[in-house]
Amino acid sequence: MATPFSAKLELVLKILSLSRARLAADLAVDKSVVGRWVSGAVVPSPHNMTALTRYVAQRASGFTMLDWDREPADLAAALGVETPGGPAPLPQIDGLPLSLLPQIREATAARAADLQCFFRTTRPAEAAPGHFVHDQGIVRLHDCGLLEVRMGVGETVFEGWLLPLRAQLTCIATEKHTGAMVFAIFNAGGVSGRPRRLDGVLLGTSQGSLPGVAAAPIVLDRIGELSGDREADEAHYHALLAQNPLAPPGSLPPEVEAQLSRDFGPAQIESGGDWVLRSPYHRSITTVE
The missing domain is CATH 1.10.260 (434 Repressor (Amino-terminal Domain))
Known part of the structure; x- marks a missing residue:
């Protein structure tokens, strides 16, 4: 060929x-x-x-x-x-070389219709222990043939790419004002179907009084479909960004709160817990249509 x-x-x-x-x-x-x-x-x-x-x-x-x-x-x-x-x-x-880019492009072409959407993430609130925070996001096919992703709160928005490959979705994004970078890998529930909920692990910059690097579990929920009208979709996304990011106490589904509240580390090994933070397939709460 x-x-x-x-x-x-x-x-x-x-x-x-x-x-x-x-x-x-x-x-x-x-x-x-x-x-x-x-x-x-x-x-x-x-x-x-x-x-x-x-x-x-x-x-x-x-x-x-x-x-x-x-x-x-x-x-x-x-x-x-x-x-x-x-x-x-x-x-x-x-300028970013990716050895698997041909496979990513092929997977994107096959799955773009299912993956484009408005979404909301839920993750532990680093600045408010015991509470959870939502980021609002949008996934849309870019002219370059890859899936563009934006997610954030208010005026703090991370922009980057959602890369489908095998049974995962990998997100790489940056925030242009602070220079912060985040990475997330989600269990994608196989190679086909429209995701309703994904779970995974987020890695990024730790803010506040103890800056550094932080990792946390994360759950992504599909909350709406794109209209096809770019201006209308942009307006809707900005309305989502204006929402209060802090999840009200008791508002999370039990399975989501349990997934985000798992313990891991040396003290958990004896009771059958995890040594490292992970999101294994057999405990995934990913759902796909």
Whole structure:
């Protein structure tokens, strides 16, 4: 099977150390247009293909329109990168190389319709021991072909990517004002179906009087569907962000509170408890339609 143009363009961006934003700016097109080229949603028009080829040729002497017909190894060689017997350079998301990106893109294409939604997370409130806090979130397919995720409280919103792979969903997100970064991995209940509730583990920056790193169990509940109207969905999401994040006492379902209140560590081993914080499949409360 011939390699699609999208994969070849992604390879060229990697070799030339170009971001999608830089390419879009230099070609005078919107960044979303380049995103659609790389995701395979569309191919460049003849005019844009000519401009793109000329642009690459300025950085790789001798590059012509015919070089786009080459397979990745030959294409890399045409750009001055020899990859005999080895893999082509890793694809990237604006500079972040991921060796499993092809599998993630395939899984995203298969599951995007089921995973796009409004959601609410529940986690222990670090600043209020014994209480729980909700983050409000939205998952939506981005023009680049990956799932964009935003979640937070009020004006503190983390933005990043939700990456489906095998039986988990991995979230990587940052908060632009504080520079904080969070990671979360959820049990996704297999490879198909529409999740109603997911459980997992959250890792991020610890705030307050004892800054550092903190990990906690987390539960994600689907609370609504996207309308397809981007402006209406944005307005609804901002309304969700304005809600009081602190969960009222007694408001959580018993199974959610139990999942978020588990003990672990040396004192728990003798009673059959966990040595480390984890969310094993056999105790998962993930539910999928």
